[in-house]
Amino acid sequence: AQSVTQPDIHITVSEGASLELRCNYSYGATPYLFWYVQSPGQGLQLLLKYFSGDTLVQGIKGFEAEFKRSQSSFNLRKPSVHWSDAAEYFCAVSPGGNTPLVFGKGTRLSVIA
């Protein structure tokens, strides 16, 4: 069965600093990979997704993620964090078809001045 691990429950970064959120997945083939963001009390918004092709994908709000097959990872990065980036971030994996997405437990990002 597929699984997703986000090792960091909570990360605090200074505004303007770089950010990397880790995500590791367990799946036999190359899955579809996603990063979602959730502000408090809101639904989840898709940041970016990887289906195939270029392993570095660009998303909204200046985020990017890199798929590394050898490491089974799909880490999310941003070169300069803004205070508005404070939120919960979820990594997810899907084999496609009608199998529902499998989510990681999320990483809460706090941004300090």
Place this chain on the structure above:
Amino acid sequence: SQTIHQWPATLVQPVGSPLSLECTVEGTSNPNLYWYRQAAGRGLQLLFYSVGIGQISSEVPQNLSASRPQDRQFILSSKKLLLSDSSFYLCAWSVPRGRDTGELFFGEGSRLTVL
């Protein structure tokens, strides 16, 4: 464009009372539909998903149920709420079978408090 509507946004109910949360999707046909629950600090738990009218898959045994009376309508229900049902509930949809990469589109959520 497609949109998803979920209501009510907030709900306070006494223990033992019934529950009905509704979700509708516009701008697409035969979507896959999902209900997730999100307890504080505990990530997303898939409760139910549906690939068509009357087709419901249950992921977690509990006192909740789901129904899909129409193609783009998904309802989460309970006959008798428990304190432990207090949570944030999210509805989501994905494109239909054959074109489904698994990408989910979420509603804005419903905050349920059971007292």
